[in-house]
Amino acid sequence: MEKDLLRTLQLLTEIESGVKLTQRSLAKKLGIALGLTNAYLKRFVHKGFVKIHRASANDIRYLLTPAGLMEKSRLTYEYLQHSFKYYSNARGQIATAFHTLRREGVSSLAFYGAGEVAEVAYISLHETDLSLAGVVDDHRAGESFFGFDILPSQRLKELDFDRVVVTSFRHEDEIIGKIKALGIPEEQVFRLS
Numbered sequence: 144m145e146k147d148l149l150r151t152l153q154l155l156t157e158i159e160s161g162v163k164l165t166q167r168s169l170a171k172k173l174g175i176a177l178g179l180t181n182a183y184l185k186r187f188v189h190k191g192f193v194k195i196h197r198a199s200a201n202d203i204r205y206l207l208t209p210a211g212l213m214e215k216s217r218l219t220y221e222y223l224q225h226s227f228k229y230y231s232n233a234r235g236q237i238a239t240a241f242h243t244l245r246r247e248g249v250s251s252l253a254f255y256g257a258g259e260v261a262e263v264a265y266i267s268l269h270e271t272d273l274s275l276a277g278v279v280d281d282h283r284a285g286e287s288f289f290g291f292d293i294l295p296s297q298r299l300k301e302l303d304f305d306r307v308v309v310t311s312f313r314h315e316d317e318i319i320g321k322i323k324a325l326g327i328p329e330e331q332v333f334r335l336s
Contacts, residue, residue, distance in 0.1 A: 144227040150175065152218040154183055158193060159207045161317050187211065228262065237267040237335055241260075243308060244333065245271050252333075253304040254278045255296070256311030257288045259306060260335065264310045265289055276304040281321075296321050306333045 144152075146247050157164060160283050168178040178320075184205065187193035192211035196204040207215070241264075244252070252273055254261050256278035266289075268275060278288045284295040299307065299322070307327060315336060322332055 144222050148218055148221065149326055152215065152222055153186070153217070155192065155211055155215040158187075158205045159212070164205060165203075177186060192212075195336055201238065224234065233260070233263050234267055237264050238270050239290075240333070240335060241267055241271045241273055249305040250274065251276045251304045251306075253299060253302045253307045254288075254310045255299070255307050256280055256309060256314075257283045257286070257293050258311055258313075261288065261310035264308065264335065277302040296325065298328065299325055304331075306331055308333045309335060312336055 146167060148162045150173060157169055157172060166176055166180045169184075170177045172181070184193065190210070193206055193216050194206045194208055195262065196206055198204065216293045241252075250273060252268070253277075254264060254275045259279050261278065261280075273289065274317070277294060278291045279294045279296050279299045280288075281296050289311065294302075307322060309315055309332065311318060311324075312335075316332065317336075319332065323329070
């Protein structure tokens with residue numbers, strides 16, 4: 144989904160919540176500049192998505208109009224379609240990669256990363272006869288991942304695996320560096336991207 148449309152959806156969702164909002168609080172919540180927030184709100188008013196109610200000079204409320212609700216619904220539908228396509232494509236690519244590993248004689252994997260990519264990988268793993276030896280992720284160590292205790296990266300070498308699969312796209316190069324620092328051979332590392 145295009146960044147502008149996603150921001151529009153996020154802003155309309157925040158306005159619909161009914162919580163008293165300032166432009167500054169909206170900007171902070173969405174991680175965008177105050178001036179950009181102001182520009183979005185002016186555009187929403189111009190398009191008839193939002194009404195401004197001024198109780199006093201310091202008490203300004205933003206209200207979603209019926210047109211704003213319709214636009215939010217349209218964008219939500221578009222976002223869900225985009226997300227579903229992304230998930231389906233990712234799942235298909237990961238399943239194909241796992242089948243390729245299996246044909247190469249791999250039987251056991253370790254995941255490095257316990258986020259959304261790992262969740263899709265875990266689901267795809269069940270379409271093969273590969274097994275998961277464990278999951279490591281320094282940011283989520285101590286948490287649980289589908290019944291597995293998430294381990295810190297230093298414990299990766301304790302796991303019995305044929306390949307370690309990098310199950311994160313955001314920090315892939317950093318993760319590869321950590322795996323190499325642990326002395327794990329490059330041929331045992333598998334990138335999904």
